[in-house]
Every structure is written in C-alpha cells, then in structure tokens.
C-alpha cells in the first residue's frame with residue numbers, strides 16, 4: 001500500500017498539477033512586482049493582466065539568474081538587509097540563511113513565518129518520499145547553522161515526527177559513536193561521507209559494543225548516489241538496502257527532489273509551492289517532460305514571501321528517467337547529470353566532471369575507490385588545452401605493478417570513451433576528502 005505525504009498533489013495527473021500551479025502564479029505575479037523591487041524591474045514590461053494557464057505561458061517572463069540576485073543584494077540597507085528582492089518588511093523576517101559561499105561572497109535568503117512552514121512541509125515531503133517515517137531516529141550531519149541545509153532540513157525531519165539527532169558540528173569519529181549510542185535508524189549524508197561511514201561503521205560497532213540500527217541512508221549535498229558502484233559499496237559496508245538520493249537548491253527550497261521505493265531517479269516533491277520547467281540551456285527554449293530528455297531545471301516559487309524567484313535558472317542539468325512510476329507519484333523522475341557551472345571544455349569538447357567520474361568509477365570498480373577529484377588552475381578556468389588533472393584513490397587490494405599501470409589505463413579509457421585527455425595521479429586510499437557537507441568533484445589550485 002503506497003503512502004504519500006500529500007496524496008492529492010502527488011498522484012494527480014502532472015498536467016493538472018501544472019494547471020493548478022499556473023493559477024497560483026497568475027495571482028502571485030502582480031503582487032510580486034509591488035513587493036520586490038527586483039521583480040518590479042525585471043518584469044517592468046509584463047502586463048498585470050498576464051494569465052499563466054500552463055507551464056508554456058511562463059515563457060512570457062524573463063529568466064532570473066544568480067547574478068540578478070547578487071546585484072539585488074548589493075542594494076541592501078537598514079530597512080532591506082536582503083536588498084532589492086526582499087519581499088516582506090524587515091519586521092516579518094524570522095530567519096536569514098546563506099548560500100554555502102563556496103564560490104565568492106555568499107548570497108542571503110530570508111524566511112517569513114509562512115516561508116518556514118512552506119520549507120518544513122516541502123522538505124518533509126521529500127524525506128517522506130525517501131522513506132523517513134515517524135519513529136525513525138535520524139542523524140542530521142550538516143554542521144553549519146546558517147546554511148539552507150541546517151535548520152530547514154531539521155524542521156523537515158521533525159515535521160514528519162521523526163526523532164532529530166543533530167550531530168553536525170562534532171568531529172567525525174564522535175558523530176559515528178553518537179550514532180551507535182542513539183540507535184540511529186536513518187541518516188542524511190553526502191555521498192562521500194556515506195562512503196566514509198561504510199568503511200568505519202563495523203569498527204565503531206566493535207568499540208561501542210552496540211549493534212547497528214541503521215536501516216536508511218538518504219544522500220544529498222553532492223551528486224553521485226545514482227552511481228551503481230558507489231551504491232553497491234555503501235549498501236555493502238552498512239549492511240542495509242535503503243539508499244535514496246535527494247536534491248534541492250538553497251535559492252529555492254533546499255530539498256525538492258527525492259527517490260521513492262523504486263530507487264530509479266528522484267521525484268519532484270515541491271509541487272505545492274514551486275512550478276518547474278525544463279529548458280534547453282543554450283536557447284532558453286522550454287522542453288517537454290519526456291523520458292530520456294535532458295535539460296536545465298528552472299524554478300518559480302509561487303508561495304515564497306521573503307525572497308521569491310521566478311523562472312530561476314538552477315544551472316542543474318537533469319535527465320528525465322521516467323514520467324510514470326510504480327509508486328503512483330505523477331511528478332517527473334530525474335537524475336542530476338551535472339551543473340552548467342562545472343562544465344569544462346577540452347579542445348572544443350564539452351564534458352561534465354561527473355561524466356568523467358561516473359565512467360572511471362564504473363570501469364575501474366574494485367581497483368580504485370569510488371571517488372574522484374579534478375583540478376582547475378583557477379575558479380574561472382573552463383577550457384583545457386592540456387590534459388585535465390584528475391586524482392583517484394587506489395584500492396588497497398592492488399599490488400605495486402597493478403598500481404603503477406593504473407594511471408595510464410584510466411587515461412586511455414577516458415580518451416577512447418569521451419575524446420578527452422586527463423592526467424591521472426593515483427593516491428593512497430583515504431587521500432581524498434570525505435566531508436559532511438557539499439564536497440566538490442572540482443577543486444581549484446589558487447595561487
């Protein structure tokens with residue numbers, strides 16, 4: 001018997017969901033231009049009478065880019081600490097959150113009391129789809145209270161009625177011990193932390209003498225949970241079978257997508273608050289939701305009060321896995337295939353770092369650890385005319401001769417498969433970072 005967080009919206013035909021959302025957007029738009037100076041400017045040429053009847057009608061509106069939000073924030077002042085896109089008076093803001101700030105100065109977002117409710121409900125919907133239930137004891141590992149993955153994620157777990165154990169911020173070894181002591185049944189982890197855990201979990205069990213109660217792992221914060229070799233390693237190391245990927249965006253709602261029990265791609269779970277589009281990133285044209293289609297995800301918040309966004313370009317590239325599902329949910333099912341920001345060009349060939357990682361990890365399973373790091377000379381570097389520097393970790397099982405041959409074999413395979421040259425450095429096992437929040441595949445050698 002299938003269970004849903006919001007049975008009506010999750011099982012309605014997707015076109016009907018879109019029509020309902022379009023009606024919400026129609027009502028929201030004129031009010032938005034009065035609330036947000038950013039949208040008064042961006043939508044200056046849009047008629048108050050514009051009626052949005054379907055997702056296609058959104059094309060009458062301009063996109064919002066991250067740079068638009070940055071510029072809007074530059075206008076911050078005492079009355080508007082969030083700048084031109086502050087959609088409510090200062091008195092109505094109950095929380096400020098920040099982007100993780102891994103690239104440049106962080107962006108700030110605000111929550112009104114209603115926004116807090118919206119976040120909690122939408123995020124609970126994702127956790128529920130991913131299998132979290134009342135009675136679960138959940139380890140929440142994000143240790144940065146200011147980021148969108150902090151309190152909003154915690155609120156989502158409590159909204160379901162699960163027991164929140166906010167362990168983020170402790171050293172890793174302590175987190176692992178606390179998880180045994182608290183009889184944690186579920187955790188939300190980055191892909192690389194889940195891998196780290198899978199390597200240490202048995203040892204912690206011996207030290208504490210407490211049997212593992214861990215049954216469910218939710219992946220989030222970095223792509224990779226869809227990678228078969230990685231899934232196999234985590235599932236094997238932790239002795240569990242429930243491994244689900246989740247994804248969101250701090251600028252919109254920090255978790256909006258979650259995998260159901262079918263475990264083949266993530267459903268959109270924020271349909272009550274956010275309208276979704278798939279576009280061609282080059283032309284900006286809307287694309288149909290069709291199995292096998294790929295494009296950039298674009299979000300319109302129609303219920304967000306404090307820092308709303310309309311047609312926000314996420315830079316996340318998705319592949320549509322399916323438009324129907326055995327679980328009965330009707331929202332598109334996707335997997336994230338990369339970020340536009342991460343796209344590299346090797347002698348005219350476009351390549352996503354995730355494509356290199358997935359190929360190498362898959363083909364060299366058992367000989368390397370399922371992690372990979374790629375180096376750029378500067379944050380701005382997109383083009384490579386020489387081989388792209390890549391680091392992998394050798395599996396402990398390799399002998400010296402096998403290890404010596406490894407780099408060359410990986411380089412040849414990638415050149416053959418992707419027409420891209422890489423220069424591989426083989427590290428010892430444990431040589432790559434395994435953090436609890438947003439690990440990047442791409443690293444930058446700043447001078």
Ligand SMILES: [Zn+2]
Pocket residue numbers: 260261262267325326327328329
């Ligand atoms: Zn499903």
